Amino acid sequence: MSVKDERKSFLARHRAEAIGLAFASPWLIGLTVFGLYPILASFYYSLCRYNIVRPPRLVGLQNYELLMQDPLFWKSLWNTFYLVLFGLPLQLGCALLCALLLNARVKGQSVFRTLMYLPAVMPVVATSILWVWVLNPEYGLFNTILGYLGVRGPGWLADPAWSKPALILVGIWSLGNTMIIFLAGLQQVPHALYEAATVDGAGPWHRFRAVTIPMISPVILFNLIMGIIGSFQYFTQVYVMTATIEGGGRGAGGPEFSTLVYPLYLYQNAFVYFRMGYASAMAWILFVLVAMIIIFIFKTSGWVHYERD
Amino acid sequence: MKGIRSGRPALYGLLVVVSAAFALPFLWLLSSSLKDTAQIFQFPPNWIPDPFVFDNYKGAVTFIPFARYLLNTLLVCAGGIAGNVLSASLVAYSLGILRWRGRETLFKVLIASMLLPPQVTMIPVFVIFRRLGMYDTFWPLILPAFLGTPFFIFLLRQFFLGIPRELVEAARMDGCNEWSIYWRIILPLSGPALATVVLFSFIWGWTDFFTPLIYLQDKMNFTLSLGLQQFQESHQYLWGMLMAASALITLPMIALFFLTQKAFVRGIVTTGLKA
Numbered sequence: 001m002s003v004k005d006e007r008k009s010f011l012a013r014h015r016a017e018a019i020g021l022a023f024a025s026p027w028l029i030g031l032t033v034f035g036l037y038p039i040l041a042s043f044y045y046s047l048c049r050y051n052i053v054r055p056p057r058l059v060g061l062q063n064y065e066l067l068m069q070d071p072l073f074w075k076s077l078w079n080t081f082y083l084v085l086f087g088l089p090l091q092l093g094c095a096l097l098c099a100l101l102l103n104a105r106v107k108g109q110s111v112f113r114t115l116m117y118l119p120a121v122m123p124v125v126a127t128s129i130l131w132v133w134v135l136n137p138e139y140g141l142f143n144t145i146l147g148y149l150g151v152r153g154p155g156w157l158a159d160p161a162w163s164k165p166a167l168i169l170v171g172i173w174s175l176g177n178t179m180i181i182f183l184a185g186l187q188q189v190p191h192a193l194y195e196a197a198t199v200d201g202a203g204p205w206h207r208f209r210a211v212t213i214p215m216i217s218p219v220i221l222f223n224l225i226m227g228i229i230g231s232f233q234y235f236t237q238v239y240v241m242t243a244t245i246e247g248g249g250r251g252a253g254g255p256e257f258s259t260l261v262y263p264l265y266l267y268q269n270a271f272v273y274f275r276m277g278y279a280s281a282m283a284w285i286l287f288v289l290v291a292m293i294i295i296f297i298f299k300t301s302g303w304v305h306y307e308r309d
Numbered sequence: 310m311k312g313i314r315s316g317r318p319a320l321y322g323l324l325v326v327v328s329a330a331f332a333l334p335f336l337w338l339l340s341s342s343l344k345d346t347a348q349i350f351q352f353p354p355n356w357i358p359d360p361f362v363f364d365n366y367k368g369a370v371t372f373i374p375f376a377r378y379l380l381n382t383l384l385v386c387a388g389g390i391a392g393n394v395l396s397a398s399l400v401a402y403s404l405g406i407l408r409w410r411g412r413e414t415l416f417k418v419l420i421a422s423m424l425l426p427p428q429v430t431m432i433p434v435f436v437i438f439r440r441l442g443m444y445d446t447f448w449p450l451i452l453p454a455f456l457g458t459p460f461f462i463f464l465l466r467q468f469f470l471g472i473p474r475e476l477v478e479a480a481r482m483d484g485c486n487e488w489s490i491y492w493r494i495i496l497p498l499s500g501p502a503l504a505t506v507v508l509f510s511f512i513w514g515w516t517d518f519f520t521p522l523i524y525l526q527d528k529m530n531f532t533l534s535l536g537l538q539q540f541q542e543s544h545q546y547l548w549g550m551l552m553a554a555s556a557l558i559t560l561p562m563i564a565l566f567f568l569t570q571k572a573f574v575r576g577i578v579t580t581g582l583k584a
Contacts, residue, residue: 020412027462042429101327112325119331126556126559129537134334138352180577263428270435271523286429
């Protein structure tokens, strides 16, 4: 058999694979150029001193050592963890509560649904600008309403103690997507299960615990994972809401670095100070952290109840 | 069931209060956008502007090069839509319709790649685009769409799985090759799913801030989101105009939502329920 024949038969034997790869090729190229190569390259950069203008120069683990001594690195890591630990559960809880409200059959339900969902369609830059104004300590909507109730509102974004809660508040206002996913999950719970539970004498709280939660647990898991990923990428809102007149993201993250979240500090290192090596080391730490958290969640997801088809 | 009925008025009240809380910032936006500076900084604030001032809207489209930013944004959106529809449908055909070894593995890689934080790849990707001379052009905002966005591939694959197998088999029996099955049978059947891809790629193009921020430098190249943010950064106290501009870039999204509610909700929900 000649080489040519052999090649032909190889292709004939693997025809299905060849066609499959051909159709998938746009993404395979994308995956290589914008995924796999950058992951490896950013690891290499993380071991280098690199300012983009001059070629990267290997410095070993220096970037990682410097990071460990950098108080702003720790500060930014803490700020991001704050959002994950306090903001995310609060947002998920509120989204679930809203979804439960919207799942009840009452007149005008679609109006309520639209009103609660609408903030999620607002471009995030517009949302952020709106909320800087809403949270304006003197003339803003929020403190005005608190004023009606006889409460003197805090300085919100101007006060290091209240700036992170302010960010969380904005997150809660735009919880529409999470809520819609919860709602779709709730709508799939068979009605018969609730009826059976009621016949067994279960009250509303018990029905919620014994029927609703297990039945929507896959959706809870999904929203939790998406929320964690989103929290570790949380950037635009802080960038816009804490922007200073200096511009270019230089002064963002204030006051007193109280809103300097991890992706913002990473951005500043990369695109304000052009410390690409340092920023790449931060990116890799983020990568490992997020991967570990997601694996941990999957490993401990015994509470998730999967319907057997 | 009785327990639920007796709770009706309370439930209704709760729904009204909660949705009012969600709606209030929108009303505040609208109200502020129609006030002049004196009214904006009036204490305590008035809900209804007196008089109504429309200058802020005029200012928003003239003071900010709004038309130019709109054109840039639409260009980026159009590129993104073309790229995503083309590439995602091809790849989804491979992962959903074709049967071949390695397809399940690739699908897992696809899912994993959706979980990857963009910060991890951002710097090398930036270096690549810079080296290609594409810094401060729209290419970094458009090109990746042509190389497949995992979210859209996933969405279309889920849809393709629901297309009856017999259709594809019958076409193969008739001697159709895979390309013509993709082009003549699968695509024409996928209208609603493709509409969802178009819709979401438009929304992403319209609202994306991060990519324009790192790639666009010349003021004339800005998209609306970036242009608005840059304007806010340098004019922090022009609240009336800022609110008007925010309203203007939000309006198309709200209109789209009302026009396409079904596709809208489907896009968000399919990912959530089938993952």
